[in-house]
Structures are given as structure tokens and as C-alpha cells.
């Protein structure tokens with residue numbers, strides 16, 4: 001094993017940073033591709049034109065090609081597109097790809113030590129502890145906490161007139177997140193924590209990071225991290241003595257089967273990251289589901305019927321699996337508009353793919369967006385068609401790595417069942433009581449941006465009509 005893999009496996013961050021400072025840029029001259037405009041490279045394609053750019057580049061160069069300027073200005077890297085590339089990167093045989101160097105560009109100083117940027121045996125040990133927080137009983141109790149918050153939030157939205165749904169959803173999920181993740185009751189603390197959290201999110205998207213002045217988003221994000229850190233450290237002891245059902249309390253108590261548990265700073269790092277990992281991804285999913293069902297009223301009626309058939313005022317854990325059409329709808333929204341459209345990694349050794357050697361120290365990107373629209377795997381991929389996930393059609397089952405909204409391999413999303421639960425509970429309260437409408441015509445296109453996450457670019461104006 002190379003020193004750097006050893007350093008990552010033992011979370012020896014000083015050694016990792018030393019390696020990073022002395023790392024040489026890789027020579028990618030033998031890899032096909034068009035590095036775009038001087039200085040800006042392909043950044044505009046990623047931001048505004050990703051589908052077209054990736055499809056045209058794939059047709060011209062094949063499943064591997066280079067790019068410039070994604071993440072840090074001036075950096076070259078390599079795209080691997082399609083299920084084979086996804087498999088190579090996500091299975092990560094021989095530990096040749098690193099998550100730390102892939103995600104550090106975005107997370108440094110804001111989500112240090114997040115589970116997603118840990119590697120190898122250190123990651124495996126942390127994940128083992130975290131897993132208990134996502135077992136059936138835990139999700140059951142999260143459901144009980146989130147349900148009334150979602151219900152009263154939806155009921156408080158303006159009715160019968162267009163509402164910018166992205167903003168209202170974000171606020172609602174912030175309130176839900178404070179309760180479910182931190183155990184904070186709505187009030188003064190919630191506003192302070194929600195604002196700190198929003199500042200951190202903006203910091204992640206700031207391309208200048210610590211090179212920018214103190215009033216730039218990154219600096220505000222670092223302050224936000226401090227605010228939430230203080231809240232967590234101030235409350236760890238009391239949560240250990242008197243735990244609630246929230247995730248923060250659970251992380252204070254969690255151990256793996258060998259009795260290993262998190263230190264205080266690890267609790268802080270993982271609580272912070274969970275807030276982040278859950279928030280925008282679920283907001284993004286709800287936006288695309290609501291767009292799709294507002295433009296497909298007949299399907300919305302079918303979902304409503306499925307939810308009303310339960311004849312219940314409150315959804316319980318065992319009801320979740322009976323909501324089959326609702327489940328396909330969520331899957332289809334995640335296919336068409338995966339919240340995390342691309343996933344970054346970094347090579348620590350030379351890697352062979354499709355006849356090319358990707359040298360060590362290369363940035364590598366894979367794309368859920370590209371795989372989710374490949375005509376080789378999906379019938380009419382641009383059409384919203386939830387029944388493609390029915391057992392009879394099972395279009396997602398041709399290749400294990402064609403459908404990756406939650407990633408795959410060692411870092412596959414830990415919160416996927418949590419997310420599905422939250423979306424189902426939300427739809428349960430919404431569709432039984434309201435019709436969602438849009439001024440857009442039936443089957444209209446979704447106006448959205450892929451970066452930093454998939455969000456509607458027009459704020460998603462929708463109306464909610466009481467039934």
C-alpha cells in the first residue's frame with residue numbers, strides 16, 4: 001500500500017496535507033477531449049449546458065474524455081461516462097480512487113471529516129457506527145417526529161395562488177431538520193441554527209473558498225460552522241444523560257458491535273454533515289416530484305387514490321412499502337433530475353479504463369445525469385414515466401450501475417430510506433388534502449440547473465388548492 005493510502009486509512013490529516021502540497025499535476029495529453037476556453041475551460045458547459053455537452057463529447061470521444069476547470073479554476077480532470085465508468089469508480093477495487101481528494105475542494109473548512117470524504121478503513125469504521133442510526137426503529141421514530149412538522153408546515157402555505165415552492169420547501173425542511181437531526185424545538189434557536197446552516201451551504205458553493213475576502217460566502221460559512229459546533233458541544237453531555245429521539249442524541253449513544261463510539265468532535269462532524277447531506281438533496285427531490293405531478297394531473301390523481309386507500313390520518317412505518325406508485329414516482333424523479341448530478345473522485349494510482357491510462361493524481365468525475373438518460377438503457381428517457389420501474393418493465397435492472405441517484409459501493413447514500421420516508425410522508429399530507437397545479441402545459445419541461453445541486457431555476461411557482 002502507498003503511504004498516502006495508509007495516511008487516509010488512519011485519518012492522518014497532516015500527512016495527507018503534506019502529500020497534497022507536494023502532489024504533481026498529471027499529464028493528460030494522451031486522453032481525448034476538448035478543454036474548452038482558455039482560463040474558463042469547460043465550466044460554462046457544466047453550469048449551463050451539461051446534458052448537451054456530455055452527450056456531444058461522449059459521441060465524439062467515447063466514455064472517457066478530459067475537461068478543464070471544474071471545482072478549482074484551472075484544474076484538468078477526466079470524465080468517465082456510463083455504467084462501466086460508474087462501476088470502476090464506485091466499486092473502487094484496490095482503493096485506487098480517493099473520496100477525500102474528490103470532495104475536499106468543496107468541503108474544506110466547512111464539512112471537515114464528513115463521512116463522505118473519509119477513505120478506506122477509517123471510513124469503514126465510522127460508517128459501521130453510523131449505520132445504527134438508519135435502522136428500521138430509528139427511521140420509525142424519525143417518521144413520528146417529522147410527520148406533524150410537515151403536516152402543519154404544508155397547511156400554513158398560501159393557498160390558491162402561485163407560491164415559489166423551492167423557498168417554502170427549503171424553509172419547511174430546515175424546520176424539520178432542526179427537530180429530527182438536532183432535537184431543537186421551533187423558536188429562537190431554530191432561526192439562529194437555520195441561518196448558520198444556510199451560510200455553510202452557500203460557503204460550499206463559493207469557488208474562492210479561503211482565498212476570498214471576509215464578506216464572501218465561504219467566510220460566513222466558516223462562522224456558521226462555528227455556531228452549530230458550539231450548539232453541539234454545549235449539548236453533548238446533556239444528550240448523553242438524557243437522550244431524545246433526534247439523530248444528534250442517537251449519535252451520542254451509538255456504538256458498533258465491538259463497542260466503538262464517536263468522540264465529541266466526530267459527533268460534531270457527522271451531525272453537521274448529516275444536516276447537509278439530507279437537506280438540499282431532499283428539497284431537490286421534492287421539487288422535481290412536485291413539478292412532475294403538477295404537469296401530469298392524471299398521475300397525481302392515481303397517487304392521491306393510493307394514499308387515500310390507506311384510510312389513515314397518520315402514516316406509519318409499515319405503510320411505506322405499500323405506496324408502490326408513490327415509490328416509482330420518487331424513483332423516476334430521481335432518474336430524471338438526480339439531486340447530485342455528478343460525483344467527484346481522485347486517483348491515487350494509475351487506473352486503466354477503455355484503453356487509456358488515467359494517471360495518479362487526476363480528478364475524475366462520474367455522472368448520474370448522463371447514465372440516467374442513456375437510450376441504451378431507458379425507453380424515451382426524456383419522458384416522465386414512473387411505470388418504467390414496475391416489476392414488469394424493470395428498466396433500471398439492465399446494469400447495476402446505470403441508475404445511481406444514491407451513488408454506490410462503499411459510500412452509497414446512508415440516508416436513502418430516510419429520504420424516501422420523508423418524501424412519502426410529505427406527499428401523504430399534501431396530496432390527500434390539496435391539488436398541486438401549475439400554469440405550465442401538460443408534460444412541460446422542468447426549468448432547472450444541475451449545479452451545485454439540481455434546483456428549479458424559476459423557483460418552481462405552483463398553486464396548492466384545498467380539496
Ligand code: HEM
Pocket residue numbers: 115116117127274277278279281282285334338339340343344404405406407408410411412413414415416418419420
Ligand atoms: C433523495 C435524497 C438524497 C440523495 C439523492 C442522496 C444522494 C447521495 C449520494 C449520490 C451519495 C454518494 C456521493 C458520492 O459517492 O460521492 C450520498 C452519500 C451520503 N448520503 Fe445521501 N442523498 C440523499 C439523502 C440523504 C439523507 C436524507 C441523508 C441522511 C439523513 C443522507 C446521508 C448521506 C451520507 C451519510 C452519505 C455518505 C455515505 C458514505 O460516505 O459512506 N443522504 N447521498
